[in-house]
Amino acid sequence: MDRTPAVLAELRALLGDDGVLDSEAARLAYESDALTLERGAPDVVVLPRTTDEVAALARWAAARGVPLTPRGAGTGLAGGATPRHGGLLLVTSRMDRLLALDAERRCAWVQPGLVNARLSELAAPHGLMFAPDPSSQPVSTLGGNVAANAGGPHCLKHGVTANHVLGLVTVLGDGAVVTLGGEALDAPGADLASVVTGSEGTMGILCELCLRLVPAPESVHTMSLDFASVEDACRTVSAVIAAGIVPAAMELMDRQTMEVVEQWLHLGLPLDAAAVLIIEVDGPAVSLPPQVERIGTIARAHGARSVRAAAGPAARAALWRGRKSSNGAYGRTGRVFHLMDGTVPRSRLAEATAAIYRLADERGLHAGVLMHAGDGNLHPKVLFDHDDLVAERAALEVAQDILRVCLRLGGTISGEHGIGLEKISLMRETFAPADLEVMRRLRGAFDPAERMNPGKILPAAEGTDS
Amino acid sequence: MNAPPGPERYAIGGVAPRAVFRPATAAEAAEALRAAARDGRTVVPWGGGVGLAGATAPPRYDLALDLTALDGIVAYEPDDLTLTAACGTTLAALRAATAAHGQEVPLEAAHAGRATLGGILAANASGPRRLRLGAPRDRVLGARFALGDGTLARSGGRVVKNVAGYALHRLLCGSRGGLGVLLEATIKLEPAPARRLALVFGTDARALGDAARWAALLALEPAALTVVGDGLAHELPVASPTDSCTLVVGLEDDAARVDQQAAALVRMLGEPDARLEDEAAADLWQALADLETRGQPPGAAARLTFTGARPAAALAPLLDAPGPRPAWLLHAPAGRLHVFPAAATVPDLTERLSHAGLVLVEAAGTPVPPAPLLPPPAAVLELRARIRTALDPAGTLAFGPAWERDV
Numbered sequence: 001m002d003r004t005p006a007v008l009a010e011l012r013a014l015l016g017d018d019g020v021l022d023s024e025a026a027r028l029a030y031e032s033d034a035l036t037l038e039r040g041a042p043d044v045v046v047l048p049r050t051t052d053e054v055a056a057l058a059r060w061a062a063a064r065g066v067p068l069t070p071r072g073a074g075t076g077l078a079g080g081a082t083p084r085h086g087g088l089l090l091v092t093s094r095m096d097r098l099l100a101l102d103a104e105r106r107c108a109w110v111q112p113g114l115v116n117a118r119l120s121e122l123a124a125p126h127g128l129m130f131a132p133d134p135s136s137q138p139v140s141t142l143g144g145n146v147a148a149n150a151g152g153p154h155c156l157k158h159g160v161t162a163n164h165v166l167g168l169v170t171v172l173g174d175g176a177v178v179t180l181g182g183e184a185l186d187a188p189g190a191d192l193a194s195v196v197t198g199s200e201g202t203m204g205i206l207c208e209l210c211l212r213l214v215p216a217p218e219s220v221h222t223m224s225l226d227f228a229s230v231e232d233a234c235r236t237v238s239a240v241i242a243a244g245i246v247p248a249a250m251e252l253m254d255r256q257t258m259e260v261v262e263q264w265l266h267l268g269l270p271l272d273a274a275a276v277l278i279i280e281v282d283g284p285a286v287s288l289p290p291q292v293e294r295i296g297t298i299a300r301a302h303g304a305r306s307v308r309a310a311a312g313p314a315a316r317a318a319l320w321r322g323r324k325s326s327n328g329a330y331g332r333t334g335r336v337f338h339l340m341d342g343t344v345p346r347s348r349l350a351e352a353t354a355a356i357y358r359l360a361d362e363r364g365l366h367a368g369v370l371m372h373a374g375d376g377n378l379h380p381k382v383l384f385d386h387d388d389l390v391a392e393r394a395a396l397e398v399a400q401d402i403l404r405v406c407l408r409l410g411g412t413i414s415g416e417h418g419i420g421l422e423k424i425s426l427m428r429e430t431f432a433p434a435d436l437e438v439m440r441r442l443r444g445a446f447d448p449a450e451r452m453n454p455g456k457i458l459p460a461a462e463g464t465d466s
Numbered sequence: 467m468n469a470p471p472g473p474e475r476y477a478i479g480g481v482a483p484r485a486v487f488r489p490a491t492a493a494e495a496a497e498a499l500r501a502a503a504r505d506g507r508t509v510v511p512w513g514g515g516v517g518l519a520g521a522t523a524p525p526r527y528d529l530a531l532d533l534t535a536l537d538g539i540v541a542y543e544p545d546d547l548t549l550t551a552a553c554g555t556t557l558a559a560l561r562a563a564t565a566a567h568g569q570e571v572p573l574e575a576a577h578a579g580r581a582t583l584g585g586i587l588a589a590n591a592s593g594p595r596r597l598r599l600g601a602p603r604d605r606v607l608g609a610r611f612a613l614g615d616g617t618l619a620r621s622g623g624r625v626v627k628n629v630a631g632y633a634l635h636r637l638l639c640g641s642r643g644g645l646g647v648l649l650e651a652t653i654k655l656e657p658a659p660a661r662r663l664a665l666v667f668g669t670d671a672r673a674l675g676d677a678a679r680w681a682a683l684l685a686l687e688p689a690a691l692t693v694v695g696d697g698l699a700h701e702l703p704v705a706s707p708t709d710s711c712t713l714v715v716g717l718e719d720d721a722a723r724v725d726q727q728a729a730a731l732v733r734m735l736g737e738p739d740a741r742l743e744d745e746a747a748a749d750l751w752q753a754l755a756d757l758e759t760r761g762q763p764p765g766a767a768a769r770l771t772f773t774g775a776r777p778a779a780a781l782a783p784l785l786d787a788p789g790p791r792p793a794w795l796l797h798a799p800a801g802r803l804h805v806f807p808a809a810a811t812v813p814d815l816t817e818r819l820s821h822a823g824l825v826l827v828e829a830a831g832t833p834v835p836p837a838p839l840l841p842p843p844a845a846v847l848e849l850r851a852r853i854r855t856a857l858d859p860a861g862t863l864a865f866g867p868a869w870e871r872d873v
């Protein structure tokens with residue numbers, strides 16, 4: 001689109017002067033999300049405050065055929081908020097209000113720019129919390145979480161974001177404002193909110209979200225278990241599930257990951273272990289000590305060298321700090337990495353992990369693995385140096401091969417980060433042409449002109465240019 | 467392929483289809499849809515007929531597509547807590563397969579021996595444990611399905627976390643056969659609880675109007691908290707001998723937690739009239755789910771299902787109204803209220819309950835569905851119409867117009 005004075009004046013008339021950014025600096029600041037390998041600057045950045053303003057922007061963009069890409073905090077790891085085809089980048093950071101909280105019905109209406117962790121803080125006085133907890137939760141927005149159907153360590157017990165969405169006031173590409181779902185657990189009529197969740201901004205702009213809140217657990221126990229092999233740790237995960245225990249979270253860090261975290265945070269992680277598992281159980285106080293004991297027994301039977309319970313809130317916080325800081329810790333090493341998000345059936349984790357090390361090793365590369373083990377969701381990182389173009393290309397190939405292994409083991413290419421731009425090329429290996437064609441038909445119903453976050457999720461149809 | 471029963475067995479609202487086809491494979495099902503789309507015929511997919519028994523007849527109904535021959539478990543890995551089955555598999559069969567491994571299918575529906583996986587998903591069926599277990603869309607991880615034009619496709623997968631592609635498997639939950647035909651689905655299972663306990667109490671209108679008592683009961687986080695109202699309680703295997711209404715509290719957890727909850731309940735409500743353990747408790751949950759289809763087939767009472775009910779406030783319009791009360795049943799944790807009024811009182815009752823903040827989500831056994839308090843806005847109707855046209859361009863699925871239009 002042209003950034004003419006007339007265009008900017010029209011946008012400023014809709015949003016006020018401070019709602020429109022068009023400087024070179026601002027456009028470059030928004031040219032990617034947390035996947036910095038893919039870039040594309042927007043023509044104009046717009047910052048609406050209300051649903052009406054979003055609808056006005058959508059109508060404006062529709063009338064001019066301009067692409068519209070929504071963005072929350074930009075923590076996405078798949079390029080979903082990168083405006084590949086220019087146009088307007090709609091940033092929700094000024095739509096950050098809690099609109100209503102109904103403690104009796106355990107739900108809250110929020111604007112999309114409200115930060116994830118903030119909602120749980122606001123719900124805490126009512127004994128409630130918002131369960132999905134992506135590692136980005138101190139900064140990532142609820143609108144982005146819903147658009148991505150975000151996960152997090154505690155999805156094992158509490159479910160992914162889609163399980164916590166009740167209603168969505170959505171602005172469609174033509175500017176129509178539609179309320180999908182509502183406050184009740186089962187909305188009348190067609191359940192469109194469930195499919196808009198996870199559609200990465202390609203079906204509409206989420207403007208008001210009704211989210212489920214759940215009771216904060218009465219009690220929490222966190223334990224760390226270390227193992228002489230990753231395989232033993234993975235088998236422990238399967239055995240815990242098979243024993244009928246669904247912990248709140250089961251997270252695995254391998255030695256490489258522990259080393260980079262330890263160099264930074266000095267938490268006292270067991271660096272001589274091949275893997276550490278963090279297992280957390282939550283629920284009624286009376287239920288937890290027996291669960292902790294059973295998990296310990298199962299883990300020892302599967303080769304755990306030590307089983308330690310976090311002695312209090314501070315120790316628990318330290319364990320989670322180590323886990324949730326691992327991306328940052330890798331970033332601090334000064335090396336670059338490809339981060340993957342594959343999922344396999346829980347019982348195939350050991351196999352998948354062995355394949356990750358082998359594939360990296362074959363190319364002379366280092367890989368570290370972190371996983372939401374309870375959910376079978378792997379986050380391997382393949383490392384390379386900034387200026388080593390050969391290694392960079394090899395790492396990308398290893399990353400793709402790792403995701404192919406996930407597919408072969410009965411899993412998928414993304415558990416929680418999304419497809420965005422990053423994984424489009426693998427969608428044809430994940431789905432059959434007919435599956436993708438049906439998805440295209442559905443997308444077309446929401447956005448016939450394909451202007452809502454264009455170029456994401458779905459590869460171009462066979463026989464057309466991508 | 468076994469010869470299916472005659473068309474009259476597949477009547478909906480008294481209207482029988484012109485033909486019945488019972489495919490033996492997914493490919494045959496798709497081929498039948500392709501042929502119907504080509505010839506301009508309309509199709510209703512059938513599972514066990516549990517939900518369809520009370521449905522309103524579609525405007526045109528040429529072919530009943532009986533999917534019950536597509537049954538059987540395709541993949542079940544107990545260590546993964548996931549199960550994939552063909553959509554004609556009955557809930558009872560799924561329960562039997564998982565119980566052997568100490569696991570549970572987190573789906574509920576009336577008539578588990580007949581209700582099929584596909585039918586439960588398509589109907590968005592639930593039961594007394596709706597809040598604890600989630601809705602079908604919360605449990606479905608992926609599905610294979612056919613569109614009205616016979617296109618075979620899938621979405622999602624067999625793993626518990628998956629954000630690759632659009633979640634058509636969630637969209638098809640609750641679509642009542644109007645948007646696509648479910649053929650195979652993968653479900654996220656649950657470990658079976660170490661202990662199930664049902665406590666049954668008598669109760670009355672005064673106690674049911676006590677909001678503080680409801681709050682205290684719900685704060686115990688029971689797996690089920692169902693009140694069976696006037697004129698319906700006697701249909702349960704256990705019912706209070708003296709009171710007009712029966713309160714069933716369902717507890718499912720480890721033994722220590724269940725003991726703790728049960729003790730708190732007895733302090734609050736006194737000794738129960740009955741205690742049912744484990745399998746007997748599970749049978750009672752099923753009996754509560756079965757009550758949903760009471761009165762069917764049409765000719766007896768209608769069923770209106772509302773959601774969003776705050777218990778005390780929701781029951782007031784029922785309990786305070788003059789004259790004979792319709793039968794009713796409330797699953798309190800999910801705020802889901804089923805009412806079985808005489809046909810003539812449907813509009814009045816719908817209005818009164820809607821004004822009390824309840825949302826009508828289903829109407830069965832009514833020749834004409836009740837008018838909603840707030841019809842869907844035009845923009846929502848247009849969006850639904852575009853979705854239906856995109857997925858079923860020839861309008862082959864007979865319940866498509868209802869999916870598009872209904873509240």
